[in-house]
Amino acid sequence: MDFDLTPEQHKRYTETLTAVRESLPGRSPAAPAEHFGRDDWRTAARLGLTGLCLPAEFGGQDLGALDTALALEAFGRGCTDTGLVFGVAAHLLACAVAVRDFAGADVRGPLLTGLAGGDIIAANAMTEDDAGSDVGRLATTAVPDGDGFVLDGVKSFSSNAPLADLVVTYAVTDPGARFLGVSAFAIPMDLPGIAVSPPLHKMGLHGCPAGRITFTGVRVPARYLLGTPGQGGRVFQHSMGWERACLFALYLGVMTEQLERCVGHARQRRQFGHAIGDFQAVSHRIAGMRQRLESARLLLHRACWLMDNDRDHLAEASMSKVAVSEAAVANALDAIGIFGGAGYLRDTGVEQQLRDAVPSAIFSGTNEIHRGIIAREAGL
Template sequence: MDFGIAAAQRDRSERILREVADHWKGSRASADAEVARAHFKAAGRMGLTGLCLPVEAGGGDLSALDTALCLEAFGRACPDTGFAFAVAAHLLACAVPVRDFASDEVRDRLLAGLASGELIAANAMTEDDAGSDTGNMSVTARPDGDGYVLDGEKSWASNAPVAGLVVTYAVTDPRAGFLGVSAFAVPTDLPGVGLGDPLPKMGLTGCPAGRVRFDNCRVPAEYLLGEEGQGAAVFQHSMAWERACLFGIYLGVMERQLAECVEHADKRRQFGQRIGEFQAVSHRLATMKQRLEAARWLLYRACWQLDQDPYEKGAAALSKIAVSEAAVANSLDAVQILGGRGYLHGSAEEQLRDAVPSTLFSGTTEIQRDVIARELGL
């Protein structure tokens, strides 16, 4: 076991911290489409939209662990957690399956734009009656000549309102259950693709999410990802990367949050002493630190495991639960420690609102516990 961070990894993270902090200084979360596109291009110039994509496409060709370390730095420096999430979803849930399952021609056509942030991608899996239940989808893809005709609606797709590409999943064989689902990379300028307005959300405001409609949308067969019927495998592969790496963002947020709370506890005085001298406050801070470190090492292990064996699921499930639940609990503690300041808009209350959905996306906490139970043989 090697718990050290190599010099190259540390230098890369420090560069990201500097560049992100400089670019987003004074910026606030925004769902405005033009703001989102401008930020994506800026993230592309920093290498964030192509961390684990091939060098020949303009990416960094980084491992899962190195990708997570970069996202951790991104989350720590960026005041807009929603936008950091948007970049990670674009990269891990969309660009990774294009990297690993698209034909050579489609890879050559799409990956450079994805790596640069010029082409924004949305992951469209969820439907009104099919969230984590991938065997119960209603969107269909009917084979038609040298392509497929897609019909139906996806209910929740991060980045959809600003996307130029949608990675989506549709039923090609209704009789085959989850083996009848296929994956597609669909350019949004194809006739029959409709992108909804941004959905109002509790948190992650900087990531516009919306509905995606397919109305007799003819998609050339070249945009099929993998083989027909391989959609469930493509989706699980993308989720392995997302569950392992994306939550590095929340490690960075918790690190920044803890530093703010420690500084406040050191400076704020009540009853003639620093509030950090009260055990009720100091123990709360110690617990926040313990949650953060435990979650961090589970995440690093999950990313290391992904680099060794991309089919192992238990480590990422353990990591996702630990990070997401720590993010919510630490944010609640931060509000309590900061008091009225923590309740003001843009402080710990925003971190709390951004933390709550981490227990829902990429598979709910309950789904992760199901994964762990199956790994135990139950």
Template sequence: MDFDLSSAQRDRCDRVRTAVAEHLATRAVTTDPDLVRLAWQAAASIGLTGLCLPVEHGGAGLGALDTALSLEAFGRACPDTGLAFGIAAHLLSCGVPVAEFGASGTAGELLAGMAKGGLIAGNAMTEDEAGSDIGQIRTTAVRSGGDYVLRGEKSFVSNAPIADVYVTYAITDPDAGFLGVSAFAVPRDTGGIVVGPPLSKMGLHGCLAARVRFDDCVVPERFRLGAEGSGGMVFQRSMAWERSCLFAIYLGLAERQLQACVEHATARRQFGRKLAGFQAVSHRIARMRQRLESARLLLYRACWLLDADRDDAGAIAMAKTAVSEAALANSLDAVQLFGASGYLVGPGIEQQLRDCVPATIFSGTTEIQLEILAREAGL
């Protein structure tokens, strides 16, 4: 085993951190759609919107591990974790399915814009009664000649208010269960798409989200991803990439957070000595580091397996669980270490906590990941 990154990987990460620090780090977190789009344009200018998209369509063509490394560098340098999350969802939940399952002409039409950031993608899978269980969705797609008529509502669509295309899932054969679901990439200018107002969220404010309703939305067959009935497989593939690579942004956040805690503990004095001199403080920081490094190894391994075409659901589930729970636990520790200042809006610590809370929920809750691991153990 070789745990060293190559010089090319280290150089790429350095370039991403430097560019993000220059173009994005000073931008205030905002929910203004126009300002969020400007942030996307800045991210696109340094190649972040096309990391894993095909080179022939303007992307960088990176594999899972290199994509994760770039997203980690993004999360390390950018305090707007919501923006990083939105771009990662655009790439992994939407870009990967379009690139791997889209018809050649359709994929080229969409991917060129997605790679350049001119087209923003939203992941429209979750419904009120269906999250990770794709077999329980209620949105339907009924064939009508060379088109499909979509009817249904998605309850939480990342990037929805500013999205130009939605990757969505609908039932095409009600009697086929998992094999009766199909995937589509639906341009926003398709008639019959109704986007609700931005949802108020606890964190990840830089990623706007909303409900999306399909009211007799007529979608040409060429926008179907994969064969009819293969939507479950398309969704599983997108989740493999998302659960592996997206959570790298939380590694970056945790690295930035850990550095801030070390600096605070060595600078602040109480009872005549530095906070770092108290074992209760130093050991808390040591545990934060252990969580971070353990989670990082699991995530890198999951991405390495994905690049080797060994789509290991257990490895991915362990990585997703480890990173999300480490991010949340470390953020709680950071608030405790900073005390009152960590609780106040402004220094960024409380914002990090709010951004980390949903990490154990989206892309399949921790409980879902544990179910995957339990099944693999024969339980």
């Protein structure tokens, strides 16, 4: 059993980390209005981050789940704008993966080329006011109409939406079939009848703008259907499989950088004639932070390895998602404690890490949903 990365993986990780640190924002946005722009997105695309697991023939890197996760970990470690990292990861895993594996031949190539190259920013739109974890309660409808569909409904929380060129969304095409009556679409945002709200005011992840999307009589050509009618549930679960296994690697990167800062601060900050790291109350906090980080990393890498080897990974992805998100929140709280009053100031960026970590327990399925999956897969 070999737990080490290959030389090629070490090299790619180091090169990605160096490129991100040299090229991308060195600050964390303090307000929704300060979200990333097209220039930052194009820079991420130039570094290959918007097409990590997309086919090389369309400008991607053809990476598997583990290598995609490692690149996102380096991205999260090197870029202090965690919202930008999250926006790219959501674009890639929740949207581009769905296009890669389910789009029809006539649109697949052009869409993947734009998604990988940074010319197309994608937003995922599943959640509605009354359909969060219960995706069987979707109210958005897509009524067949000639050679296409007419969409009506409102999606309540869509990351990247205010800047998006493409939305991957889900709507009911057969009300009597329940979950099997949901279909998936990859829709250009310039179709008539689509309206997007201004960026929502969130607790954290300010770098990634999120908004409400309203579909009013939107006529969608059939070529933008993903898979076949009624296959939306499968499309969603497939893309969420990639998101749950890979996206949370960005928080491993954040926690790695965070731990290094805490260790450095504990060595330099002196109280009562000693470096604060000499005090057990501080050193044990750092020990706990490292233990949570490394445990979460092992779980995430195992989930990605299983995925790459076509093995069942449902429970493992859920376990890694819960472990990473809870570690991110706990470590951020410990970081604030280690930095003390300075950690509560926005200028240090320490308190922002906590606000960016909190939603990780909610998106991609709440941790309560994932605990249910873990228990079910254990045989309960």
